[in-house]
Amino acid sequence: MKHLVIICILLLTISCRGQNEVKNIKISIEILQKEAIGKDVQLVDVRTAKEYNIGHIDDAINIDISNKEKFKEEVSKLDKSKPIYIYCHMGGRSNRASKLLENKGFIEIYDFSGGWKTWSKQ
DSSP states (O other): HHHHHHHHHHHHHHHHHSOOOOOOEEEOHHHHHHHHHTSSEEEEESOOOOHHOOOSTOOEEOOTTHHHHHHHHHHHOTTSSSSSEEOOOHHHHHHHHHHHHHHOOOOOEETTTHHHHHHHOO
């Protein structure tokens, strides 16, 4: 019985090592500029199309979080194995979006919590 318990513990330990740990990190404007701007990354503006058309960061694509089902459908077309950078106006919607992305299987999520409001002031 003792050996069976040890074997079970070893199997659980080994099986957990292969799983990807999700990174869901809030980032500053400095980190966004350094790691995403001008680079080939998945940069997503989760604001409305109207807000996006007024102005957006770099070559961000627009996937509006206000329609949750459409948002899930659109982000499913992105590469879950690559980092994704998201932002909204001030951080509320991108926070909701980051949780949905995590549930959709994205493993590296960077949420620029300062959002368009901070970006547009620079």
